[in-house]
Amino acid sequence: MTLRPPPLTLALLLAAIGVPVALLLGLLAGSSGWGWPQGEILWLIRIPRVLAAFGTGSALALAGALIQLVTRNPLGDPHILGITSGASVGALLALLIAPVGSLFMPELGATLGALGAMSLVFALAWRSMGRGLAPSAQPGTVIVLLVGVMIGAACGAAVSFMLAIASDTQLHSLVFWLLGDLNGASLWWPAWLATTLALLLTWPRAHELDWLARGDAWAWTLGVPVAHRRRLAILAACLATGAAVATAGSIGFVGLVAPHIVRLTGLRSARVLLPFSALFGGVFLVLADTVARTLVAPAQLPVGVVSAAVGVPLFLMLLLRRRA
Amino acid sequence: MMNLPTALSLHLDKLALRAGGRADGRLLCRDLDLTVRAGERWVVLGPNGAGKSTLLVAIAGLLEPNAGSIRLENRPLHDWPAETLARQRAWCPQFWLDPFPVSAWETVACALLATHPELDSDAVQGLARSWLQRFDAAALADTDVRSLSGGERQRVALATAFAQGAPLLLLDEPTAHLDWSHQALLQELLREWSTQQGAAIIVVHDLNLAWSLSTHALLLDGQGGASWGRREDILQAEALSTAFGIPVSAQNEDTERRWFRVELEKRK
Numbered sequence: 001m002t003l004r005p006p007p008l009t010l011a012l013l014l015a016a017i018g019v020p021v022a023l024l025l026g027l028l029a030g031s032s033g034w035g036w037p038q039g040e041i042l043w044l045i046r047i048p049r050v051l052a053a054f055g056t057g058s059a060l061a062l063a064g065a066l067i068q069l070v071t072r073n074p075l076g077d078p079h080i081l082g083i084t085s086g087a088s089v090g091a092l093l094a095l096l097i098a099p100v101g102s103l104f105m106p107e108l109g110a111t112l113g114a115l116g117a118m119s120l121v122f123a124l125a126w127r128s129m130g131r132g133l134a135p136s137a138q139p140g141t142v143i144v145l146l147v148g149v150m151i152g153a154a155c156g157a158a159v160s161f162m163l164a165i166a167s168d169t170q171l172h173s174l175v176f177w178l179l180g181d182l183n184g185a186s187l188w189w190p191a192w193l194a195t196t197l198a199l200l201l202t203w204p205r206a207h208e209l210d211w212l213a214r215g216d217a218w219a220w221t222l223g224v225p226v227a228h229r230r231r232l233a234i235l236a237a238c239l240a241t242g243a244a245v246a247t248a249g250s251i252g253f254v255g256l257v258a259p260h261i262v263r264l265t266g267l268r269s270a271r272v273l274l275p276f277s278a279l280f281g282g283v284f285l286v287l288a289d290t291v292a293r294t295l296v297a298p299a300q301l302p303v304g305v306v307s308a309a310v311g312v313p314l315f316l317m318l319l320l321r322r323r324a
Numbered sequence: 325m326m327n328l329p330t331a332l333s334l335h336l337d338k339l340a341l342r343a344g345g346r347a348d349g350r351l352l353c354r355d356l357d358l359t360v361r362a363g364e365r366w367v368v369l370g371p372n373g374a375g376k377s378t379l380l381v382a383i384a385g386l387l388e389p390n391a392g393s394i395r396l397e398n399r400p401l402h403d404w405p406a407e408t409l410a411r412q413r414a415w416c417p418q419f420w421l422d423p424f425p426v427s428a429w430e431t432v433a434c435a436l437l438a439t440h441p442e443l444d445s446d447a448v449q450g451l452a453r454s455w456l457q458r459f460d461a462a463a464l465a466d467t468d469v470r471s472l473s474g475g476e477r478q479r480v481a482l483a484t485a486f487a488q489g490a491p492l493l494l495l496d497e498p499t500a501h502l503d504w505s506h507q508a509l510l511q512e513l514l515r516e517w518s519t520q521q522g523a524a525i526i527v528v529h530d531l532n533l534a535w536s537l538s539t540h541a542l543l544l545d546g547q548g549g550a551s552w553g554r555r556e557d558i559l560q561a562e563a564l565s566t567a568f569g570i571p572v573s574a575q576n577e578d579t580e581r582r583w584f585r586v587e588l589e590k591r592k
Contacts, residue, residue: 002466003427072423211434214421217386221415222438222488223407268426 005266015279022283022290026050029290033297048188052247053289053303054282055191056182057254059244061281062198063237064255065262065274069209070233071141077256078241081144081234082151086117087245089155092162092174106177107187107246114242117151121238122231124151129234130227140216144234180251180304182289187247194243195278198236206270209233251304254281257315264318284311332412334360334383334492334523338392341378345387351548352378356392358542358552362491362521365514367534367555370544371568376527377418379544380494383525384415396492411439413492416485418500420477422470428480429453429465435488455483460509474501482510486517493517493524499533511537531572531584535559543567556582 027046028034037046063078078084090113091106098105121144128143159178166174176183202209208229211219216226244251258281259273267276285303288310292301339356342349352375360366368376381387383394385401394401396412404412414435432452436443443451456465459479464472469480478501485493493514499507514524514537528534534541534555541558544550545567551558559582564572571587 003425003468004466068424072421074423207434207437210426211438213423214431214434215417217381217384218415218417218420220386220406221384221410221413222435223405223410224438225406263425268424269430 003266003268005268008272011265011267011272011276015276018283019279022286023050023054026053026286026290029294030297034294049182049185049289050286051188052185052191053182053286055188055195056185056244056248056251057258057281057283057285057288058278059191059195059198059240059281060251060255061258061277061284062195062274063240063244064257064281065259065270065277066198066202066209066233066237066240067255068259069213069270069273070230071145072213073141073145074260075256076145077252078237078244079152079250079252079255081121081148081238081241082117082155083114083121083148083238083241084245084250085152085155085159086120087111087114087242088178088250089113089158089162090116091177091246091249092159095173095177096162096166096170110246110249111242113155114238114245117155118238118242120151121148122235126231129230141230176302177249179302180249180307181300181302182248182292183300185248190243191240191247194240198240199274199278201236202233203271203274205229206274209270248303251285251307253304253308253311254285257311258284261315261318332397332491333362335395335398336383336392337395339382339389339394340391341375341382341387342390343375343378345378345382345390347390349390353544353550354391354548356542356550356552360492360523360525360540362523363518364523364540365518365538366523366525366540366542367538368525368527368542368544369529369531369534369559369564369567371546374544374546374567376544377496379542380415380496380525380527384413384494385409386415410488410490412490413494414485414488414490415494416481416496416498418496420469420481425468425470427466428456428461428469428472431469431480432456432484432487435484439489452483452487455487456480458486458513459483460506475503475506478502479506486513491522493522493526495524495526497527497529499528499530507533531559531564535582535584559584 027050028036030037060078067078067080068074068076087110090109094105094109125144125147128140163174208224211222211224212226212229220226259277262273262276262280267273285307288307289303292303292306295301336356336358340354341352343352368379370376382389396404429449429452432455433448436448436451453462453465456462459482461476461479461483464476469477472480482498485495498510502510517524526537528537538555540553541555542550542552543558543563551563561572561574571590573585573587575583577583
């Protein structure tokens with residue numbers, strides 16, 4: 001199979017057109033039909049929502065790309081490390097016990113839950129994140145993933161427990177939160193901040209993540225401080241995931257597939273993969289959210305439903321067309 | 325070919341290695357005392373599990389020896405900063421991980437970028453492609469490495485190791501998947517490497533190939549014993565027979581050529 005990257009200028013051009021078009025569509029779409037919204041609606045509802053969607057998508061896609069690279073696992077996704085499940089526990093707990101009407105409670109709970117799960121991942125897998133140099137040791141990346149999956153499983157049980165004891169009225173908001181929904185997104189900037197921070201932490205030495213993906217030992221012989229780079233990348237991914245989940249709940253699919261779609265277009269080296277994954281994830285989620293708001297208007301769909309319904313065929317199409 | 329930095333000599337002092345580098349691991353070798361100088365090509369021979377790859381990994385700096393020390397130009401290996409060491413030795417492992425699609429030239433470019441950060445991207449791509457061409461892999465430059473055959477992937481790996489530009493090459497079974505013409509090509513390139521004052525330590529299994537690749541040899545017997553020196557002194561029928569546990573015969577065609585074969589008929 002021949003691989004040629006597209007010219008970077010073309011990719012930049014597409015991004016320069018795609019991002020404004022997606023944002024514009026997001027602004028124009030409303031529950032009562034298409035059209036330029038009035039001042040108040042534009043500034044207080046539409047713009048924050050579109051920005052929140054873009055930031056969430058970017059954060060998830062970037063986290064997915066980072067986790068795939070440093071665990072050299074094409075199935076890596078932002079939710080695999082248990083951060084999302086931790087956030088879910090926090091958010092659901094807040095929804096269950098908080099007095100009705102208290103502002104930002106699920107967001108605060110999700111942030112605390114994500115931070116808790118993140119600390120647990122780092123405490124349990126700290127050594128494993130640096131391992132993999134010795135030829136005989138079990139690859140550390142497998143242990144990191146397994147630790148994440150186990151934290152996720154434990155939190156998943158806690159979530160099931162809360163769903164089981166919730167009253168019918170609470171259940172609706174809990175389920176909506178779990179499905180991933182931008183309707184309740186009240187703050188747009190945390191996801192943007194986390195994405196920017198994650199890019200700042202990893203992008204300057206992103207090319208080393210490419211070497212790392214080809215084996216810890218080999219990367220080390222090229223002069224890469226393997227343990228340090230992997231911990232930093234996982235930290236960045238956790239921050240981005242935590243912020244995204246706190247903003248919009250657990251939106252699946254974007255983080256797993258956005259990096260793969262960017263790769264399929266030929267932008268493979270981490271230096272371009274990371275920023276373009278973030279751009280693509282942002283655009284994708286803005287469009288998915290636009291569909292979620294308009295498809296069954298005036299009712300709204302959880303954006304997670306749309307992102308999977310649109311993304312799965314899109315990804316399969318790209319994948320199978322390439323193989324043929 | 326790029327100009328190599330000045331080759332440094334490698335010293336092993338009373339080196340002992342155990343399996344996996346663990347204190348309770350099986351003894352692989354002890355009291356290894358040898359020096360590899362610029363222009364020398366060493367082959368490492370021994371039965372399966374004798375510790376050839378472990379020795380290479382230790383010399384690459386990835387494994388702390390159980391006793392003794394490894395020095396590059398009188399400076400212990402662990403005192404070298406990893407980035408500086410990358411310009412001194414290139415390690416070509418036996419197995420490669422290719423989890424994501426990537427073209428052959430981009431793989432070679434990784435090693436070039438690590439040691440030549442000053443090069444711009446066009447120069448890196450040009451050098452990567454020229455290295456692939458030297459290994460008869462120019463046509464594979466834009467191919468996904470995951471779709472290459474074993475021998476093709478091996479040539480890309482060798483091009484990557486050579487492209488790193490480090491004077492000391494550590495090649496783990498570089499001929500494993502290569503056909504005869506490419507084995508010959510590797511021999512030629514290694515000789516040329518020596519004339520440029522590069523050095524190489526090569527793990528091989530084929531005795532005839534070992535002879536023609538090398539100037540020196542290190543024979544591990546699999547019980548912790550080892551012998552080393554010039555190839556004509558080490559690659560002797562008796563020592564090889566003992567190490568491998570089968571009757572090996574050696575015939576000198578002239579001073580330059582020696583042939584090895586297994587005398588299976590004597591095995592009864």
